[in-house]
Amino acid sequence: MSLTMYQTSVPVFVRGLKILSTLLGKAQAYTIEHGQDPADLLNARLAPDMLSLIGQVQRASDTSKLSGQRLSGVAAPRFEDTETSFAELEQRIAKSIAYLETLQPAQFEGSESRTIQLNFGEFKPSFTGNSYLLTFALPNFFFHITTAHDILRHNGLPIGKLDYLGTFN
Template sequence: MTISLYDAIIPTMIQMLGSAQGWIEKAKASDLADGDIAAFRLAEDMLPFDYQVKSMVAHSLGAIEGVRKGTFSPDLEEPDSDLEKMRLNLGAAENSLRALSTGELESFVGQEMHFIFKAKDVDIPFTAENFLLSFSQPNFFFHATTAYAILRHMGVDVGKMDYLGQIRTAPAG
């Protein structure tokens, strides 16, 4: 059985974006202040929660948009520190990914693209599939796991099933 680029990337990103929205709902229901959550980092040399959430969007929908235009650059804008805005950004990314077609993703295979970070004079060439599978997808999971770990560390009532979210099971039959 062959697997498409779409199947290798999009359904799991949709799953995790939905999960993250659930974590944020639980964080909003906690006694913690939005600003305290947004600014929390696991280690001094790591970026805070709000950046982790922003990066989930950047390495899912933003990665697809980067492939479409042939370049992807880091988003250097300040992240939203309001939990509801973070949740809405994740939801918007999820909805946009749901609107993608398998055909569009497959049309990217073999397409040249570049990761460009002008501030550090970096230009890394990729094929679209290698960018998505070896750069954005691992980054997406790193930021998702870090965001989850921050909430867990802060005492938000999230567990493994919250992390996994809505898993895709075989149809009953």
């Protein structure tokens, strides 16, 4: 049996978001344990021209839900990017997961050949659903998860590769 577009998207996004949620829980506990202002971690970035931890979580959320929308045809919820706390980021992740979990495999049938056009101003790449998922959506999603992990690690959290990989089941 071949892998389906559903199998290679929704469960992967849900798992990544759950791992990101676990990382945020560890970050929040770390700030409490060390008497640190949570804003220091939430606004931390790896380089001045990169998004903060908040921005990384927002983009991972957006990538997962908009990919679900583009591949299934089911409208995703829109979030305003107003999160300023760990609790608000956790809520955003939970809402993203809740949306993804409403999607059904049948809604992805034929999506591998669907045309997906993105709009980044003057840059408007066009993909088949298959190439969109494999060359844009998944790499973009994991870039933001990885960068969030790296921001936390760079700022002293005792996390490593196994925290990034999560549980295996």
